[in-house]
Amino acid sequence: MIKTFIGYVDTPFDSDDAYPYETKIGGAPIWCSQPPAQYKDLKCTSCSKENLAFLLQAYCPLDSVPDYERNYYIFVCPKCSNGANGWKVIKCLDPLKEYDDDQDDDEEDNENDDEQEEEVTTKKEQGDWGVDDDDWGADDDNENETSTTTTTSLQQQEKKQTIAEMIKSRDQQLQLDQNKPKKKQPQVSLRESFNSEQEIISGVVIENDKSNQYESYYLFIEEEKLKKQQHQQQEDQSHHLKKYQSHDVEEAEAWSGETYEYVQDRVFSKFLKKIGSNPDQCLRYSFGGEALCMSNQGVEQVRNAPKCKQCSRTKTFEFQILSTMITQIEPRNNQPNELDFGNAFIYSCPNNCYDKSKDIFNDVAYIEDSIIIERAV
Numbered sequence: 562m563i564k565t566f567i568g569y570v571d572t573p574f575d576s577d578d579a580y581p582y583e584t585k586i587g588g589a590p591i592w593c594s595q596p597p598a599q600y601k602d603l604k605c606t607s608c609s610k611e612n613l614a615f616l617l618q619a620y621c622p623l624d625s626v627p628d629y630e631r632n633y634y635i636f637v638c639p640k641c642s643n644g645a646n647g648w649k650v651i652k653c654l655d656p657l658k659e660y661d662d663d664q665d666d667d668e669e670d671n672e673n674d675d676e677q678e679e680e681v682t683t684k685k686e687q688g689d690w691g692v693d694d695d696d697w698g699a700d701d702d703n704e705n706e707t708s709t710t711t712t713t714s715l716q717q718q719e720k721k722q723t724i725a726e727m728i729k730s731r732d733q734q735l736q737l738d739q740n741k742p743k744k745k746q747p748q749v750s751l752r753e754s755f756n757s758e759q760e761i762i763s764g765v766v767i768e769n770d771k772s773n774q775y776e777s778y779y780l781f782i783e784e785e786k787l788k789k790q791q792h793q794q795q796e797d798q799s800h801h802l803k804k805y806q807s808h809d810v811e812e813a814e815a816w817s818g819e820t821y822e823y824v825q826d827r828v829f830s831k832f833l834k835k836i837g838s839n840p841d842q843c844l845r846y847s848f849g850g851e852a853l854c855m856s857n858q859g860v861e862q863v864r865n866a867p868k869c870k871q872c873s874r875t876k877t878f879e880f881q882i883l884s885t886m887i888t889q890i891e892p893r894n895n896q897p898n899e900l901d902f903g904n905a906f907i908y909s910c911p912n913n914c915y916d917k918s919k920d921i922f923n924d925v926a927y928i929e930d931s932i933i934i935e936r937a938v
Contacts, residue, residue, distance in 0.1 A: 565785040568619075568844030570889045574777035581655075581764030582630060586617040586843075586890055588777025590634045591764040593655040594923040600651065602771045605638035607646035613638055615772035616890070617780070619880065623848065626913050630655040633907065633930075635882070636772060639892075639899040645934050650907055654915065654926040658762070776891040780844060787838045828857055829938065836883070843889055846880040852906045852933075853881065859935035863906055867931045871914035876931055879909045884937055903937040 574585050581593045603613040613636035621631045632653040641647025832855040836842065845853060852863045866876050882905040892898050908931045915926045 563847055563850040565845060565847040565850060566782050567785045567839055567842040568780040568782050569841050570843060571779040571781040574779055579763045579766060582620040584619045584780045584782060586778050586780060587775030589766050589770040589773040590615050590618055591766055593632060593653050593764055594925050595765050597922045597927060601767055603636055603649055605641050605647055607638060607641040607644060611638045611640055612771040613649055614774035628657055642900045642902050643936055645932050648932045650930045650932045652909060652928045652930045656924060774893055776893060828860060829855055843883050843886040844880060848879050849877050852878050854935060855903055855938050859904060862933050862935060866908050869910035869914050872912050874911055876908035877911045879907045881906045901937060902934055904935040906933040
């Protein structure tokens with residue numbers, strides 16, 4: 562069974578975060594590497610006037626493409642969002658960065674060897690308490706074997722006194738250490754500690770990018786888990802059914818349109834049922850799964866998915882952007898929100914094909930994928 566993952570608008574995006582494999586909405590795109598010049602300040606192909614606004618980027622790795630990181634960048638013309646020509650979908654295939662693990666292991670082994678050599682040298686030079694052997698009063702010279710008993714006793718007494726002083730000094734230091742207040746460890750957020758790669762990998766953000774037209778937020782992604790119908794909803798449906806059965810034909814005809822909306826329109830009912838379980842979702846990802854349409858017209862649209870120009874295979878569903886995004890995204894500078902669409906379905910080649918002679922730039926493949934726009938009901 563193909564799993565579905567849903568996305569919610571989360572916390573405001575950190576402007577200092579340049580990690581390219583984030584999933585977020587708004588702001589400016591964080592490219593895997595310097596993109597081709599034609600992807601800067603994109604223009605709408607529908608009206609040819611407006612700059613496209615950057616809507617979201619999504620990190621979409623696949624087990625079937627293990628040698629690449631996959632990123633999607635979605636741009637939209639706010640005034641032409643009810644048609645596919647007002648959108649631009651760019652998929653990036655970024656080759657995985659090779660890292661020499663053997664070299665790293667060798668460096669760690671060398672460091673450990675150096676530490677062990679230093680430790681052995683220190684132990685040879687010092688006693689178990691960290692002081693020189695001479696402080697113990699040890700002497701391997703046998704020329705003093707003829708010393709008097711009085712001299713030997715004085716030396717032994719000095720040894721005992723020296724040892725006693727060292728033990729006393731050690732105990733005092735241990736007591737001081739125990740009485741010192743313990744420093745609190747600094748708290749690290751889950752996002753900061755989740756992926757140490759973020760400290761190493763940094764993407765490219767184009768300065769003064771004209772597509773930066775929306776406030777930016779992280780997207781929280783989780784696997785979809787459908788909830789059972791709420792008890793109140795079941796009671797409402799039962800009430801409608803009893804009302805329909807108890808009234809005469811004329812009254813039934815008067816509200817038959819409502820009955821059709823709640824009962825007979827299975828496409829819209831299925832859509833409401835799925836969305837109703839997680840009403841704040843704005844993104845649904847299910848590579849190779851099914852698009853969740855809200856109308857019969859949408860069902861007909863996705864049946865005619867485009868074919869890949871490289872391998873001629875029918876493109877497969879990858880993810881969709883729901884109209885709930887419209888109410889959650891915030892235009893900058895108090896501009897009006899002019900987005901108008903029902904669903905935006907993104908389709909990609911199942912083989913992840915690309916033209917090596919045209920689509921490669923800075924070792925990254927940039928492919929323009931297909932989008933199908935279902936109008937709002």
